[in-house]
Amino acid sequence: MILMTFILILLVSQNAYAFTLIIMGNTLLDYYEWGIFENPKHWFPKLTNFVLKFLFGMGPYFYKKFHQQDHSWLMRKALYIGWYLLFSVICIVFYSVLNLIL
Incomplete structure (x- = not known):
């Protein structure tokens, strides 16, 4: 039960942050990158x-990947929304299968 709750929290946080990136875009991505330390030693x-990467990392990773491509702003948003919908469906199926197994 605790494991399933932990997995659900992880999937919901990934999806929520990815959805918020659709709305806020580069502003939210900048805040995410400010929270990441470059080459930490401690x-x-x-x-x-x-x-940060475990809880929120999927959305910023793919947002940056689509942002680096030479598409228009609208096409990048459309690709990201398509990825987000696919990611959401995969998360729901993954959680449902795990719920049946465990």
Whole structure:
């Protein structure tokens, strides 16, 4: 039960942050990147990076990938929304299958 709750929290946080990126775009991405430490040497910045990437990392990763392509703004948003919908369906199916197994 605790494992399923943890997995659900992880999937919901990934989806919520990815959806918020659709609305806020580069502003939210800038805040995410400000929270990431470049080449951390101490355990605390490494832990902070791990937590941020573990909880919110999928959305910013794909948002940056689509932003680097030479498409118009509208096409990049459309590609990202398509990825977001696919990611949401995969998360729902993944959680449902795990719920049946466990």
